[in-house]
Amino acid sequence: MCSTAACALERTRGALRLWRRARAGGPRSLPSASNSDFTVALGDASEAARSVREAFREAGLVVRSASDEAVFATSARFGVWGSPVFHWLLVLLIAVIGAGQLTRAEGLMGVPVGSARLDTRESYGVVSEGPLHKRFTMLTVAVPSLELTHVVDGIDRGPTPYVELYDGPQPVASGYVFPNHPLRYKSLVVHSNAVGxxxxxxxxxxxxxxxxxxxxxxxxxxxxxxxxxxxxxxxxxxxxxxxxxxxxxxxxxxxxxxxxxxxxxxxxxxxxxxxxxxxxxxxxxxxxxxxxxxxVRYYARLSVADDWSVYPMYLIFALAAIALAIALFAPYREAAALLEVRPGAAVVYVRARHVRRDPSFARRVQGCVERFSGIAPTTVKRRSEGDD
Structure with a gap:
């Protein structure tokens, strides 16, 4: 957990830097001959800035700032948060799982068909409690009927009890309980374990x-x-x-x-x-x-768990899936161009950055600039991974 938190913190710092840079409308330093990914020489200096803007848009970027001397474009800014949010959600998931284990209770409860049991420690044959578990729910667990064959979607689920939960005299939940189909009510989850x-x-x-x-x-x-x-x-x-x-x-x-x-x-x-x-x-x-x-009648052996962390875990899983999708499919990208006007021509220094250091993005930006300039790049120079 500590290593995951440290990784999340590092990614958050990086995301903050990118976020501030994107909002400011430009990188800390514009590309130059020494740190550009590639250089393009354009014959028409008056059209250089427009060509670069169109090329960046063709590469899927939004132009944030543009002038006759420099152009800066990025993808959607929320893409910087995909990876750090995903890692923080992993940290939160680990914390919720740990807290759930400390406060949960789980055990096997035997309920004869036509009878009911109160959710107390005495009703369980086997029960385990976390060190911080305070009390049982005091709900009534009833099994009014049991089907030896219960067919769902053409599949026989085997012996299946019908379980009802009561809060005092008030019914709060009911349904057939079979593998992968428990009965849930708030923090209580009832699974079917066996019959006898x-x-x-x-x-x-x-x-x-x-x-x-x-x-x-x-x-x-x-x-x-x-x-x-x-x-x-x-x-x-x-x-x-x-x-x-x-x-x-x-x-x-x-x-x-x-x-x-x-x-x-x-x-x-x-x-x-x-x-x-x-x-x-x-x-x-x-x-x-x-x-x-x-x-002599049947009884249903039920696995009953009182665990508040189940629903938060589902929510965290869903949010983590969204954050991971953003990190994978909408990562932050940016491109910056410095236009150096010379007599009768213009030299454009371009630097492209992908948050996951995907080299294909720089090649894509380069291809778009080439198409809009109509001139092949004069030099191509790739940055090392340590370059920002």
Whole structure:
């Protein structure tokens, strides 16, 4: 970033010099026999200034000042700012990206179909926060439906959740979320990460919880991503759930079975136990503690990012593209001519400058001067890169 800023500062100083020179209507020093790019001898001294003016216009320049002794012409003056503005925008982009990383939060949120989650730290399975991140948005993330096949422009986007965002009771954004098509609202961006199964369990006291199961195609099963813990009088019992998947033509089908069965395994102070239950049935992971199995449904794993820097980055990219286009396609150019009138003739010393030091520009100016003078140049001398 420091080197980019130093480069931008250097280019800004150069642009200021060119801007002042263009506004003043002439270079610091006119060309002469020692520092001109080429020299043309004209037989008609009275027409020399007019010929040079027309030649500069033919080369795509605007005559800023003209007299019988000197002619100065430039391209559009805003061209001097293309390169420095582009480099300053790069500096700003780096700063915005850095600030965004410090203040952003991103994580994976599992939302069963038909349910909703509040955008808080507790709703994420995996979450990362920048050191300067203050708080979550407190928006409600809901998934009312999920399509296993979602065709857009003739392309199947695969399992696609329909996501809704609420600010309190007020809906603020909604839409299908699939690869390269996130849902956005202010600083919040919601991507689709994966789908799986969700099993609703009911505890003896009536409390319910959704256990999220991820597809394991190799084992042809959907298994819980984390271990559940049930506190008992003798200690903690750990419980794992899984749902066997169906196969078709020898391949595992990563979708909800037509008749899902929940396999459970519990291990704790009372020993190890296991079993298979269907939705609507109950089981005891430890003696005297009955757990009811509610529904088995899909869940959407969403990648949710709270990052204010996304929109500023888009704006900077757009402005940088404009600045780069100006630097490449409308660079600053200038040409200066000194007319030395001699008895019966005039000698014209011409110096052409391209901000990117493109040698073809000097050749173009030379060709235009030759055509309008009708006389071939008597001498041709190129400047070194250090010449101004």
């Amino acid at each position: 199964l969700a099993v609703t369990l009911t505890a003896p006291d009536g409390a319910t919880t959704d256990v999220l199961l991820d597809f394991d195609e190799d084992a042809c099963v959907a298994r819980s991503a984390s271990v559940l813990e049930v506190a008992g009088p003798d200690g903690t019992t750990k419980m794992e759930l899984s749902v066997p998947l169906e196969t078709s033509r020898g391949r595992c089908v990563t979708a909800m079975p037509r008749e899902p069965r929940v396999e459970w395994t519990a291990s704790g102070p009372s020993g190890r136990s296991s079993g298979v239950v269907a939705p609507g049935e109950r089981f005891e992971p430890l003696p005297g503690f009955e757990v009811g199995v509610g529904s």
